[in-house]
Amino acid sequence: MTVCAIELSADPGNGGPPRAGCTITAEGGYAARLALRGDSWFPERWTLDGPEPYAVPLPGNQPEEPGTEVQPMGDGRVLVHRVAAGRHVFSLLYPTGPGTGELPLGAVECPEETTALRLLPPAPDGERAYALAVGPRTSVLWQVAGDACGPERLAEIPGRCSGGVWLDRTGRLLAVDRETGGRTKAVVVDLERGGEVSPLLQITEDSDDRILLADPDSGLVLIRSDAPSPGQERLGWGVLGSTLPVRFPECLQLPDCVVTPFAVQPGQALTPERCAVALRMDGAFGSWVGLWRPTERRVRHVPAPAGWLAGAGVLTAGGELRLPCATPELPCGVARLSVPWTDDERPGSGGTAEATPPEGPAETDVPDPAPPRPVPLQQAPLARLVTN
Template identity: 80%
Template sequence: MTVCAIEPSAGPGNGGAPRAGCSITAGGAYAARLTLGGESGDAWYPERWTLDGPEPYAVPLPGNQPEEPGTEVQPMGDGRVLVHRVAAGRHHFSLLYPTGPGTGEQPLGAVECPPDATGLRLLPPVPGGERAYALAAGPRATVLWQVAGGAFGPERVAEVAGRCSGGAWLDRAGRMLALDRETGGRVKAVVVDLEREGEVSPLLQIAADSDDRILLADPDSGLVLVRSDAPSPGRERIGWGVLGSTLPVRFPECLVMPDCTVTPFAIQPGQALTPERCAVALRVDGALGSWVAVWRPAEREVRHLPAPEGWLAGAGLWTADGELRLPCSTPQLPCGVARLTAPEADDGGAGDGGAGHPEENGENGVTDTSVATPRRPVPLQEAPLARLVTN
């Protein structure tokens, strides 16, 4: 299963992407969210969902006192839930787990950010679920912390020059991390190699004067979703490319939805040889609310679907056979999963990355040769990522 790269709250540096309703492990077995409950009904506490059984079920994990509304939670691969709390300027991390009638807690330690840092936030769940990382962004440098899965509590892993945001894992080993780095007033995606002491390499540069961000990546097919203002200066658009490909990033016209915010949140896994056939789930936020849409790079249209009742907006996962699973919570069914089947791919673009579609040949929003410099969606240069991901 491939799960979304959870975006932080809307704010500077992330394109205004809305926060997802919950976090799901990369394998799709567990989810976690912060919810309201207790005797008064207004106390926040973490809740773990089990998704890989016959029916989903939730386990409340209240601590000794209510959580603050901004507390971050993230499920681990073994079913424990990582909690990130802020107190007196320090960032505290603990693992919660059910124990008898109560909640067990394993403190992991704390991180103190420098005064000029804008805070610290958890990165998307790591494939495998054994580790967790957090990002502390400052105006001149960003520090990557491993906050769970280490031997001695939070560990400083790497420092990246510039202000970083975003975050997407590019491989199943949890080694290659894509970040959006702002330097000199421009944002360019870079890749951080965690097995080479945080070595940083260029990942995405469509044009010298464009802002180019990675939104999602699928390790199986190499499909990446990006957001860039290269095709329309002053207006960001969603595009797609393939890791290691020599083709330019393409910006389909169908992904332009005026007066709406479009956020990709999940890519169908298991399509190793046909990235253009991967189904992509989109969260669409407009004046009438939020709903779900499905799109494939090989197609010229987006298929809009009504959001299931109680959808934890922005959260979901694909199975390899094309079932989209969306966690939902209603008063009648506090823990549920809506299952949607992706429509079959249009054969018109199969096998050639949709080369037969006008919108992907420069007529409707595709980066042309004057914009795509160099003509590669992910210019890896001499970085080892192309060999690691595409083999």
């Protein structure tokens, strides 16, 4: 199961994509959010992998601030990021009898020029958690959970970074969008090589190229770039480790609508173009769900279920989209949608679900037993961009 990256620039008024209503672990077992009880906010953990979803409130000794970040861990505890007196304080919350237990993890003190410190999306292993402190010229990657010694400074990355997408299932390769020299390019941070940074996405020298979502099984990545239309960002897709061109389908370019991918179907190792992708659609009349596959030239629009925690959800390998929902009548629920068949997958169509496998990853200089590193998508030059 794959969930969307968190855009660090997505605060209201900054022009970034809207934030999701909750955060879900990489394997889809737990979710966490800030819930409102009366006038007070408190963390809430959802269990999603049982027969029925259920929520456990985790109120602390005092209400949380509205901007407090919460993130579920793989063992069911909830990481909380609070800001107090200029310090970023991290704790793990867990249910204990009728109350809430809290394990302090320590704090990160940032220099005054730091403009933001945000949690990155849940790590694939569910045992660790990371945060990115963003300054005007450099960004610092921190591990804030998973180490008994407290928050650990892992790497300093030149440039102003945002986003955050995991490219593998071990939690080694992290993609971020780095702004330097007035341009934004996606780069890879290798956590097992001391935070070494290498290029990932550069379509042209003068384009802003961001990575939004990745599936480690198929290599499918969703990107946003202004390479096809300078000054106008468009949603596109590519395949890591392939020389196939980056494509920008016309069906994903909707006027007066913000389109944000938030989940991709896992398990499609040889057929990235057949992966189902769930899209959050935000327009003048609210939010709804879009379903799309790279093989198709249309987006299927689906009304959002009542109480959808907009932007949150997971896709299963079997093509079921699970959307967490909360209403006064059902404060913890999951709506399940089946992704429609493509025309040639439909039973009785005579077609086949098999496709020609894309080219595999190129050889790299990473010594064994390290996994191959991503091949930069700049191998698909602008002259080969496909927009239909």
